[in-house]
Amino acid sequence: MSRGLEGDAAPAEAAEAVPAGLDTSFLESLIGYNARRAALYAIGVDMEVFETFGLRVVDFSVLSVLRHNPGATSRQLCQALGILPPNLVALLNGLVKRGWVERRPHPSDGRAVALHLTPAGARLTREVEATVAGLEKRASGGLTAAELRTLNRLLQKVYLGE
Amino acid sequence: MSRGLEGDAAPAEAAEAVPAGLDTSFLESLIGYNARRAALYAIGVDMEVFETFGLRVVDFSVLSVLRHNPGATSRQLCQALGILPPNLVALLNGLVKRGWVERRPHPSDGRAVALHLTPAGARLTREVEATVAGLEKRASGGLTAAELRTLNRLLQKVYLGE
């Protein structure tokens, strides 16, 4: 019974939950329900960008982490993003095939592979990161900068645990 | 390309994303990333309760909405919870088979079915709701009551949109 950070059976976007006249106030009292709805909303906004580049959310996460951690291994990526190793393989193959990532021999561990963005991959990732960063105000439903800071801080307090 | 509120390919719990030495600071600047991690954390805490009763998150959501909206139709449930009608059928069949929900003829629309909790279903739902409500402090990573109120308010501002 496990769950990674990445993926959902499908990209988030439409099929929004809109109470349709029903009382959902108990669910709305739960942090998990509210956080999930907010995540779907925010990720839905960013999805437009990802799809423009033929990326899924998880592809972007991998590219972004690799951009800031050149030479990271598959295992490190899996731990950082909550992906299971078998599921990362096809994902990386896709990024390699599209010329955005390359596997290089690991400098010190013959079992491991060092993952690097290609110049094209780095350009793409920079562009998507910049676009997504510019969408944060919209993705947060129009929160002020101060509210957004507070929200991010509280969310991190939640998932960093008690 | 759509997504409901309910479900994830699996219940949330373990496989937590724990940066493992990698820099994920860009992702941590995104509301969608933080909200998703927080949702997985909070729902993971509640999962222990759900599993005790043989419920998935989505089962509990349906039961809770039915408890507060007796006589609701499938269509209303689907809209409120972001479930697609074909996927609600098996879910309801399961709840009916376990004696928690019953389908009654709709009083005014012969096409529709009025959904009601049985007495046993109502008892169960009350108990799970109470247990989950009592877990909110833990599910929010130990936030104070004031922080939790602020967080829920901001999250609702996000998904209720700009």
Added chain:
DNA sequence: TATTGTTATACTCTATAACTATA
């Protein structure tokens, strides 16, 4: 003609077991 509920089914994402090569 439109809507409710349903069936069948395809697709995506997530999980587990087992194998290889190296440590």
Added chain:
DNA sequence: TATAGTTATAGAGTATAACAATA
């Protein structure tokens, strides 16, 4: 013996199309 990466496959969740019954 343990770990990194991989393969194959099972399992769970989400999607679309199409049908019968009723409005």
